[in-house]
Amino acid sequence: MVSAVEPVPVRVSDRSDDLISEPSSFVFRSLSKEIYNTVHNNQETVEEEYFCPNLDTDLHHEMAALKKALKQISEKLECLSQGGSTPSRGRPISRFQETSINFDALVDRIVKKDDQYASYQLQQKLECRNNQELVEIMDSIQRCSLELMVNRFGNFLIQKCFEVLENSLIEGLIITIARNIVQVSTDAFGCHVVQKALEMIQEGHKKFLVEYLLEHLESTLLDSSAEHVWKRVLEIKWAIHPEMEEAITAKLSSTLQSRWLQVATTPRGSLIVQNILTNLPPTIQKTCLEELERDIPTLLTDRSGNWVIQFILQHFETSEIHQTIFQTILDNSQLYSTQMYSSKVIQKCLKAERFKSTFIDPYIDAICSTKPSKRRKPGAKPVVIELAVDIYGSGIIRKILVEGSVDEKSRVNGLLQEHMETVCTTKWGSKCAAVL
Template sequence: MSSAPSLDVVPIIRSQLLEEFRNNKNKRYELKDILHHVVEFSGDQHGSRFIQQKLETANSDDKQMVFDEILPNCLQLMTDVFGNYVIQKLFEHGHQSQKTILARQMEGHVLSLSLQMYGCRVVQKALEHVLNDQQAMLIRELDGSVLKCVKDQNGNHVVQKAIERVPADHIQFIIDTFHGQVYNLATHPYGCRVIQRMFEHCLDTQICRLLDELHRGTNQLVHDQYGNYVIQHILEHGTVEDKEQIIGKVQGHVLQLSKHKFASNVVEKCVSFGGSQDRLTLIDEVLRTRSDGTYPLMTMMKDQYANYVVQKMLDVADGQQREVLVSKIKPYLPGLKKYTYGKHLISSKWQGRVELVYC
């Protein structure tokens, strides 16, 4: 029986200069010492690190030398595990003319670079350091593939960077692509990040329709493992009107939502970032006595998720409302020791305050 062919490991062939560089720790090398070997060094772990460090303080002649050697091979290096870092350093520390020429080499390749593990980092760096007209030219290449990028583990970072750094009028086509897609994106592991960046950086006139879409899906999004982060983001950074819309949908459901793994985070943010009247209403809801003499707070103190909402309420409540909260919690502190999650409330920093009020 014939055996399977052996897979020979292809040896890495290095120039004598690179071998000496890797093996000689005592000699102090400068960029001029690797003339005609810049590309080879850029593709080597140690050589790449050397060039990166030197570019940070290099003079104009040394930067030009590195640039001249890199340019014919720059596309290959942009997707290389070590070479991409050298390209990034040129975007950071090169002259503006060099950055412009480097970015021109990317034209026609922005989509493929954006979807590649290392290329996406170079595209992001380019968007940070080239001028506005070139930013617009590069990002326009994603038109027609925006959703593909948003849902890609590499491409989503490029779209986020574009939203953060490119002037609003140049990324309108990205915003237009999101119309009718907000719920789908907000519930996607990468899309939820992009949606958050959009609400952070885009103009109110650009996002008003998208916010309306978001509000229509709030009841579902608060329960979603990704969507809840988008709702939390609006509660932290949104307008008063947007916060009130979300809090209005939480009111009347505080107990149910507080016991949910993801929705409980939203309730905490409602308590933290709502207005004083909103906070009063939410806390009053869990203190309201039911027909059987119990109240929601009793259940929440023992729940694995809701106990954190109680802690947040103690954190933000003030005056008489806080005293009422404390008075309701204190009789149950000894009994909470029997519950795994009740212990969280006992051991939290708030127990000292609870006892302080009644000592």
């Protein structure tokens, strides 16, 4: 008599096509291994050694769903152990689904690990209306407020505080900025925090920050990051404290006296000068323009200074400095027309119809003249020919031929036709000839 043999489950290596008598045992052992790995924080991938192709399709789907649920539970447990919660399918978990959160741990993750999600999670929590929870969050933030301000993702959290919280909750942050005004204002991330603060806080707090900033004017005014802070300061409209406008004007005047030209010829300083000429009273504008007028040639040929000249021509229509600029160019039209930066100023002037009588007509006369002068020998070719064969001058000639009036086009066209052989000898002259 043959004894009955209990059916033995088939492993993957057996690859048997026979039906399995106890498929549930495979599910149990497979899930048991995953649970063991989850509980013991095993980093190795769970082996699919109990998978069998002969299992019923519904059972496979059930196993897949259970494994997915275990994976989500594992992720949540891991994140909760670090003080937060994990997103479900790429979306943040609602604050109503979260359990107790360790705000100190989230702040530490931002500061020490540049954790973007921790910053985002705290920003979401700031929008709640639970005052007790907001106080707890702000206590955690205040503990590392300076580090957060200069952090890649922490600065967004501080900006969110200024956007959504009441003044009583952000006073500590304002004091931190004031005590570290130079460090925060000159930092690539911190400068955005100061700008947001100056935009959102009440005017009394703005006055408090600006007073600290004025004490460090020289060390921050020309800084690549702090210049954006100063731009925001100059744009403030003081309603409750109008005396601040006078204080800012006086401080800038005393600090930049006899240094306006030096500041205007630096990349950062040229923007500061433009902001000052836009936002501050006429008294300081007059002082600035008078100093700049003394050395127009330097500004015309400078990489940063030419932008100040263009700004003055565009925004100060009745300024006496216009005539000085125009006369400087007309006295040596060939030099300034063939220089990289001053040629941009000339093209800017040619676009403005209001300069037709004061600059455009005299300029066309100067470059088309065939009469001898101090700078031109008898028999020399007109300046317009020298401009046509130059890399920068040719741009001016093409602009006249395309956008000029009928009279301007005909005068320039006639001279170019007379000297076509000379014009076509260079790449830039050929471009001018192609426009004819």
